Amino acid sequence: MSSLPYLLLAMLLLPLLGSVLLLWLEDRLDEPLGGYAATAFAAMELGLAVAAMVVWLQGSGGVPSLAGFGGLPYVQSFRWAAVGGQSLDLQMYVDSLTIVMLAMITFVNLAVTFYSIAYLRGDKRFTRFFAYLLLFVFSIVGLVLSGSLVGLLIFWELVGLCSYLLIGFWHEKPAARSAAIKAFLTNRVGDVGFIVGMGMFVAYLGSATLPELWVSSHVEGMPHTLMTVAGVLVFCGAIGKSAQFPLQTWLPDAMAGPTPASAMIHAATMVAAGVFLLARVFPLLTTDARLFIAIVGATTITVGTLCALAQRDIKRALAYSTMAQLGYMVLAIGLGSWIGATFHLLTHAFFKSLLFLSAGSVLAAMHHESRLERFGGLWRHLPVTTIAFAIGSLAMAGAPYLSGFYSKELIIGHAAAWSALARDDGRSAVLSLLLWIPVIAAYLTPLYLTRLWVLTFFGRTRDRSLSRHAREAGVLSFPLVMLSGLAIVAGYGWFPVRSMVESAVTETQHYVQAFPQTISVDPLAGSWPVPQEAVDTDADTATQPADPLETRVTDGATRAASLTGWAWLVGMIAGFAIYARGFELTDRLAKFVPFHALRRWLASGMYFDDLYALVLVAPTQALSWAATAIDRNVLDPAIDFTARSVAQLGRTTAYFDQQIVDGVVRSTAAAAWQGAAVARGTQGGRVRVYVASAVLTLALGAAVVLWMVI
Amino acid sequence: MTLGLHHFLFLGAILFACGIVTVLIKRHAIGILMGVELMLNAANLNLVAFDHYTGTAPHGQTFALFVIVIAAAEAAVALAIFMNFHNNFASIDVDRGSELRG
């Protein structure tokens, strides 16, 4: 365990070093060399993550009082600033969630980095991409390691910066430039809430580090309303970062960046940072805050799933799909399923990045064409990609024995239990939507995924000229295989994902469970307090059925299985049925105006972009235009006038100086000259005049003396 | 009437005044020198007169002797200067020597 901090510190600093090195030597590193260097860094990083996991797993040796797997979290903190009576500390907080997240991040990073060597071949800023990727890895590692909200915020913003750099990597494209700015600004809007909420927590609870916040939220406590508000505000940061409603508009446009970047940050890691934040502040969320979060999550699922059905661009479709899956995670947190949310986060990272890299493989083969109209029948040209995409789709759809199945079942089971509890409690029936929305989405998800797969790989080729030269790059296939493997096994009990997440709950209970009346990290707790976790149907885990509420939970899990167990197959069949002949069926339906209008509405992302442009962007632009007008027509002339007045004043002063002041001086000089001329007259140079004056003076003086004497 | 001091003093005053007027009125350099000699003689007369009519010590006479000596020296120097002046200006008119004017 003593080597753990060094491993983690190395994990933090190594990508930073790599990024700086690549930026510094950018001009000297030729094309593949920069990529190989970055891959070496990524491999080292993964090695460090695996080593850290090994150390962690051995760490506590089963003793609950030591740091390590199943024991305690490992905490290292140091003071950053002290303001008044409160201090802002930076802290490294390591629990099993941290370790498993680091492993996921580094694994996906290695796949993406290796993939990018081939994908970005020929790009004139080849090495810089890898530098940005490594910088991103540094930022996300720092975020995951952070145990203090302040440190988390710092790395949060860094992650946003890297996202901006990577989305706008091809900055010759105006779409990329504006997408990068849009992403950054939308995140910023969420960050305002985050900072205010964080400030509220720090102000009331006196510390910025998570363990202390968790503890002090129940020792001193915070007024319920304020705590709810603070929690909702912190959630605003997650709304921005994880593309939840209403700040979801940036994610589809962010697809203007290179596909590996999309895979890394917009599928696996950055967008998951929002969910990670929620997982960390979970004990600070009141029941009302969590209800709000659940509602937002459900709304996002709706928007994402529906819009994904009508997208004509493969990457945009995947973006909306990511949005919907993040909605699942957020909903899970809102309903209290901490394990469900984090587990789904990890599995989603694997199959979503797999889907994105497969799409990238298609794009690379089709000269960066991404519209579905041009695809079709590519299974002949891109066999490995076809299979990889299929595996990813099945995993996401929840096909049994694939990773997505386990995580999705957990969430829906929890939602069913929660809904049942809500009904028992006599709450409004509308809240049952929080169950039905994810259930319906579970049917629609495989539908749109199958749509994508069928339209891309199956059937007739729609654009022969483009697909004739489509060839699969062997190098690109290798990461696909890596990720496919993980998309399959990540859900299994023996694979350390599920167990790590569950252990994280145990470790956090070291801080929180000391207050049994209050909220704990356990799922379902706090909404309507049930201190047990939901179990999945496959594992034979014995629960403690002492609590009558426990039966609700098990019932919920069974119900979930019955509701959505075959959703994947139903959706797949429907997708094949509708899209086997390409767009034929849908285009025929489009002759009906309502269907056509619906399709247009969904394809544009429910017109949110236009709404925001009208309501937010246009007034801001008008304000800016007005300010410019004022500046140009009022302020500038005023300044010009001032300048002219000053110049005129200068001229007047100069005149005064020259005429009057100089005149006085000159006349004084003239007077002196004339006086001198008069005085000069006495020095005529004639001796006799001198003598005469002397004699006269003498006579005068003597007369005066005589006068006085006599 | 006996010869009194005031007789000599009055004479000395007249002599002195004549000397002054000569200095003032003459343009010839040597004429001015003559005026100066007159003034010196007037002073000498006063000195000797006082010496005669006051005490036994010959202070006045000694002083007068020195005056004579110095007058002679001064006359020599003055003439030398006049000769120089004459060499430079080709004239003995003191009005010509007005170059030191302000």
Added chain:
Amino acid sequence: MDVALFYALAALVVAGAIGVVTGRHIVRMAIQLLAALLGVAGLYVLLAAEFIAAAQLVIYVGGTLVLIIFGVMLTARSGTSVLRPSRAEAIVAAVAGLALLTVLCVAIGSTSFPHVIVPRPADAVAPLGGALLNQYLFPFELASLLLLAVMLGAAYLARPLQRRPR
């Protein structure tokens, strides 16, 4: 007797002085001055200052006056025009002289001088010589230095000008 002698000599002196004042020709003025100096020497005798009288005659008349006449000769130009002062200058001079004379006469007239008849000493020269070598030794020596300096200076000053070659 003395009084008559005094007036006679005084007349000679004043005549000579007036002659100097009003003279136009420089050589005539020199002769007038000679007369004045002679008269003053006689007055010295009257004042029992024989040595001074003798010194006057030897140094002043025999030396200085001759020197003056030599000077006149050396600085004479051919066709010397009579140098006359302007009328304004003459008036100013007369006024100045008269003013001074008036003041002096008033001063003399308003002072009462003690009338002391001092018996004539037998030897007038000895006390003079004694004073020169005792009390006035320093001025005596200084006078000799002065004469040396005067000789050198006069010799230098009166050097002939060297015409610069053109």
